[in-house]
Amino acid sequence: MPTYLDYHPAGMATRPMxxxxxxxxxxxxxxxxxxxxxxxNLAHYGTEMPPAHDLSKVSTKIAIYIGDADDTSxxxxxxxxxxxxxxxxxxxxxxxxxxxxxDFALAMDAREKIYDxxxxxxxxxxxxx
Numbered sequence: 001m002p003t004y005l006d007y008h009p010a011g012m013a014t015r016p017m018x019x020x021x022x023x024x025x026x027x028x029x030x031x032x033x034x035x036x037x038x039x040x041n042l043a044h045y046g047t048e049m050p051p052a053h054d055l056s057k058v059s060t061k062i063a064i065y066i067g068d069a070d071d072t073s074x075x076x077x078x079x080x081x082x083x084x085x086x087x088x089x090x091x092x093x094x095x096x097x098x099x100x101x102x103d104f105a106l107a108m109d110a111r112e113k114i115y116d117x118x119x120x121x122x123x124x125x126x127x128x129x
Contacts, residue, residue, distance in 0.1 A: 028080045055084040063090040067099030
């Protein structure tokens with residue numbers, strides 16, 4: 001575990017980290033990356049301020065799972081996202097008590113507590129087609 005944590009977030013560039021901070025500051029808005037100046041935003045988007053993503057255009061069904069001890073996202077964050085997505089079908093914490101963001105990839109019992117329930121839901125959705 002210490003080795004994983006030494007490299008977390010592995011492979012992440014500075015720009016996504018800056019964008020995450022911008023999204024946090026935007027409070028319940030899903031804005032595109034702010035280049036930091038009206039001139040740069042105008043060059044990229046045609047507007048001086050970064051536009052919001054239009055989540056109403058997302059047409060696929062989406063289930064949102066959040067660890068009950070996630071340090072990067074909260075259930076309230078999930079509710080904001082679920083309310084913005086027209087086809088959000090589920091929002092829940094997973095069955096792993098104390099589940100953090102890294103547990104989705106690293107927990108010893110991730111398969112039975114996280115992956116199997118998600119796969120079951122995917123199969124249910126496929127069967128409905």
